Amino acid sequence: MRVSVPHIPQASLLAKPTGTNYTRVEAVEKLCRFIRGGRTTVLTGAGVSVDSGIRAYRGPDGRYMNPNYKPIFYHELVDESDKGHHFRLRSYLGYPPVRDAQPNTTHFALASLLHNGDIAGIITQNVDGLHQKSLRQGAKQSWPDSRLKESILELHGTLHRVHCARGHVVDRGVFQDMLSQTNPRWFEFAQELERRNSQPRTNPDGDIAIEHLGISYQDFIVPTCPTCISEGHHNSIHKPEVVFFGESIKNEVKERSYQDIESTEQLLLIGTTVATYSAFRLVKHALELKKPVMILNTGPTRADILPNIKKVDMASGSVLVDVAKFVIGNAGVNDPILADMLSRGAVNPPSPDDDDRPPRAAG
Structure with missing residues (x-):
């Protein structure tokens, strides 16, 4: 694509x-x-x-501050492969700085x-x-x-709400807690970043760069939507209510x-x-x-x-x-x-x- x-x-x-x-x-x-x-x-x-x-995307000259900048695309975020897990982890780690911004x-x-x-x-x-x-x-x-x-x-859209692939909406704070409970290692990692005041740079869309940290993301688990479970479906695809690149308003x-x-x-x-x-x-x-x-x-x-x-x-x-x-x-x-x-x-x-x-x- x-x-x-x-x-x-x-x-x-x-x-x-x-x-x-x-x-x-x-x-x-x-x-x-x-x-x-x-x-x-x-x-x-x-x-x-x-x-x-x-941080804004572009500098005073109107150009991307990183000439190789590439945002998260919609098809990547909802991908059911390891790539999708990678980007959902980035979103999990990138949300707290936006949540806490004043x-x-x-x-x-x-x-x-x-x-x-x-x-x-x-x-x-x-x-x-x-x-x-x-x-x-x-x-x-x-x-x-x-x-x-x-x-x-x-x-x-907004980073403060999340919906699953079937359209069920959940408050982002509740969803963050679900992710933290399902991924205690990643929760501790996020806490350690905060304690060291070494949070990676955050994009306006709540994305962060983590590749330079040399960490593996393959064990990151996205929980199944509880509403889907009550309706007899298994669905772990969630995304923030943000219009990502490649997605229509x-x-x-x-x-x-x-x-x-x-x-x-x-x-x-x-x-x-x-x-x-x-x-x-x-x-x-x-x-x-x-x-x-x-x-x-x-x-x-x-x-x-x-x-x-x-x-x-x-x-x-x-x-x-x-x-x-x-x-x-x-x-x-x-x-x-x-x-x-x-x-x-x-x-x-x-x-x-x-x-x-x-x-x-x-x-």
């Missing part, structure tokens, strides 16, 4: 940089003016989670804008659940799951994403190179509908060569809290929930000198 890895076209990589000469004050002003200009939907990517310690200042800034009604909603390509976590931590009871689902669309999610673009007045892209077509087509759809589009991202994006797009070439963590404070105004001081959210957020980016590790290092 041949599945291509999303990339930024060469024309975009070689395009003349735009938005690179703004000062920080100018960038904040332009973003404030844009958000105040109309009902705004925000499209986010891996760049917004970098300050939470989750929302950063960008997440809380967007949460405050959403809570105050200054942005209409968020479409995120991220599967880490940090947008939802920021609202649960900051606004608590006022953001139940139903409201979160209405306001945040997870374009590529559900029709209802695709339709909802188009509806979100059609119902908004403008689109703001944050921390994304828009390399995946599922996101790029939303940008094109917004432009076709004559809606203003602005990008806040470090480095080139796939959308840079499209006409009528404004761009601020900066990391969101450096400007977005100030943007939220200016847009929200006095409520950001007088409302205790907003004041709390605007003062919170992790700033814990991966070390810039953390070299890639072969053969499938994160990037």
